[in-house]
Amino acid sequence: MKRTKRVLGLALAAVMCVGLLAGCGGNPSSSDTADDASGAETSEKVLNIATIGETTTLSPLYMIADNRPTQKLLYEGLVKYVDGEIQPVLAEDWELSEDGTQLTFYLRQGVTFHDGEPFNAEAAIANIESWHINPSFASLPGVVNYTNIEAVDEYTIRLTYDTPYFAYINDFCWPDVCTMISPKLITQGDFQTVNGYAGTGPYIYDEYVAGQYTTFVRNENYWGEQPYYDKIVAKYIPDNASRVQALQTGEIDLIYGSAELSYEDYNQAIAIDGIEGKFAPSGSTVRNIILNFNGNLSDLSVRQALAYAIDKEAISEGLTYGYEPVADTIVPDGTPYSDICGTIDYTYNVDRANQILDEAGWAMNESTGIREKDGTPLHVVFTCPTDDSTIGSIATLIQSQLAEVGIEVEIKSMEKMEWYASYMEPTGWDITAMTAGFFNYAMPQCWFSAMMAQMPEDVSIPLLDNSDEFISALSEFKTCNDDTRLRELFELLINTDLDQVLDVPLTHQMDMIVYNTDKIADYNFASDYAFLDVTQITPAE
Missing domain, CATH: 3.10.105.10 (Dipeptide-binding Protein; Domain 3)
Structure with a gap:
């Protein structure tokens, strides 16, 4: 078996009825309280973003469009889709057997979850097994159709299938549901209980204040390049007009995504002095x-x-x-x-x-x-x-x-x-x-x-x-x-x-972003356009 990375080119998109459960309601954010939480008077580098839903369902199991601006702060998958190619994340490499019935992932070493648990074959298998028995994953053959999953060694896992399928690796690209959480948070067979939020991503879940905001702090033990911002404050602003007003006053630094911005909102925002906007290069x-x-x-x-x-x-x-x-x-x-x-x-x-x-x-x-x-x-x-x-x-x-x-x-x-x-x-x-x-x-x-x-x-x-x-x-x-x-x-x-x-x-x-130019110089739509990736923000000098 020759070990070669399987890049499936321009992959193909669909709908999935996974985790469509809504977050709780609340009152519009209090700017005084939120500003205190954001550390506006300290030397911290803080980014304030808007969310239209309260961040009370941040488990990948229940991730919804309301929380897409925060998804990539906490969680990462084995692979990701970037500009027409599947690229490594927590899996450094992968291999599909010649007959298309065995998919092997070679995992990244030296990665820990936010709660200190190691990321290894055992943790990856615990996550995939939890997806495998969840009816919500029924449209992902790569997840539900394997007949055996095993740890080849501490950092290698292998899935075996009865039949070949052209898109097994594609099924692991979903950035909202096929992401790794600490095995301590998994209760096999329980698809309702969220035990906490601990992924491997560049930020750690810090504080939640109902009806106002959630803060995320930089993961100092992150395996990848350290992000620029020390803290992200996700402010709950459910009303469209209020979000644009908060952008204008500087309470927030950006609004992201087609779920949070109507095209009228977009036009109103970019008409404001000091606000710029940008669209993804294509509709995904x-x-x-x-x-x-x-x-x-x-x-x-x-x-x-x-x-x-x-x-x-x-x-x-x-x-x-x-x-x-x-x-x-x-x-x-x-x-x-x-x-x-x-x-x-x-x-x-x-x-x-x-x-x-x-x-x-x-x-x-x-x-x-x-x-x-x-x-x-x-x-x-x-x-x-x-x-x-x-x-x-x-x-x-x-x-x-x-x-x-x-x-x-x-x-x-x-x-x-x-x-x-x-x-x-x-x-x-x-x-x-x-x-x-x-x-x-x-x-x-x-x-x-x-x-x-x-x-x-x-x-x-x-x-x-x-x-x-x-x-x-x-x-x-x-x-x-x-x-x-x-x-x-x-x-x-x-x-x-x-x-x-x-x-x-x-x-x-189309997905889009509007932002304050005194804080942000540019944003690069690199992949998964529906999800904000703060690592792709160019801070203003």
């Missing part, structure tokens, strides 16, 4: 709505009409100021299968939408403006989580667009935990908003792996015109290493998904 995710073939949406004609009636350009230009390009596929730009866009062109066409509904027997009730068929109004429920500053506006715009063709949309905005619970109910929703194409190293395999994992309860897949062929392709790609056959399988899966309107991709979601 796709903003998307998912259709459940439930009730009225079991009718393909309704789904097709809905797809024609959504004006994506209006969403791009009207809600994102043109910053988010229109998306025609669920796969982010630049990934190997991003050219697969379905065989049906669902370009905005109100006349075509009306024609389809007329031919399907959905007649317009002129008194209500809502179509009906056999006495049933054409009504659908659109559920959306409240953790993204743009989703609510998109739902409202789609509601008005679909009303033009006689489709009544009821919007239900929910806290993340409530929304997630409704999503997991087979008939608990009609349309929902979700970011597809989560990260370039995971698409489209994790998107379709998640479908496979949920298939026994899935309302939609059995109603596809080619459901047997679709289900067969879902199974086959997870045991395939042949590039030609993989493309055939993903063409079938993506074309079916888009043509029969399982999903309606809207725009390529």
Whole structure:
């Protein structure tokens, strides 16, 4: 077996239903208390950042978008994805056997967790075994499909699989869930209890003040290059306008990410003297709505009409100021299968939408403006989580667009935990908003792996015109290493998904940063654009 690092090139992005539980609420931050905590009057180098959720769920098991600005402070994985390549972190090297059934990680030596526990093969195995038995990891074959895991020596682990798979190593790139925590904090089989926060990252969890802030201090025993800042203060500011105001007054130094900034917020911020902004070089995710073939949406004609009636350009230009390009596929730009866009062109066409509904027997009730068929109004429920500053506006715009063709949309905005619970109910929703194409190293395999994992309860897949062929392709790609056959399988899966309107991709979601130039000179979007990496900040001189 020749030992060579396996770099899988431009990896593929997807969605994963891992750890979508919300943090607790609270009051807006108190600037006096937070400034005292930040050490503003000392010689410490302090960076103040904003969070839209309280940092009460910082375990990787429950990491949510609200806390992405703090994720990389505490935790690291075995590998990471950077500019189209998989690179080492806590694993210095790795090797996939010639037959694709054994994955070996060679671990970095001299690393300790924040609580003093050593990072070694035993610790890595404890983490991976905890993921392996957690149902939330069902869409990651690299984690859940191994049949044996062993310590070859103190700093080498080996996973054995029954079948090959082209993306085993990709599954270990997730920066929010596939990261290492101290084995002291792991209770095998307990997926609910968070026992504390201790990773191997450049900062250590220090102090939490409910409703105000959390502080992180520099890890003086960090194995890598020491970070610039002595302390990071994450200030809880849930209101959009208040975050921008805090940036203007200097209470915070930056706001990061599409979850924390609407495009209106971005434009307002960069108009302030001394504030600059920057976008990631490309979108690593796709903003998307998912259709459940439930009730009225079991009718393909309704789904097709809905797809024609959504004006994506209006969403791009009207809600994102043109910053988010229109998306025609669920796969982010630049990934190997991003050219697969379905065989049906669902370009905005109100006349075509009306024609389809007329031919399907959905007649317009002129008194209500809502179509009906056999006495049933054409009504659908659109559920959306409240953790993204743009989703609510998109739902409202789609509601008005679909009303033009006689489709009544009821919007239900929910806290993340409530929304997630409704999503997991087979008939608990009609349309929902979700970011597809989560990260370039995971698409489209994790998107379709998640479908496979949920298939026994899935309302939609059995109603596809080619459901047997679709289900067969879902199974086959997870045991395939042949590039030609993989493309055939993903063409079938993506074309079916888009043509029969399982999903309606809207725009390529962009991540961004705005910052005070008296503290920050620049930021480098090096990898995992959705996550702030403070090591990529260039401090102002």
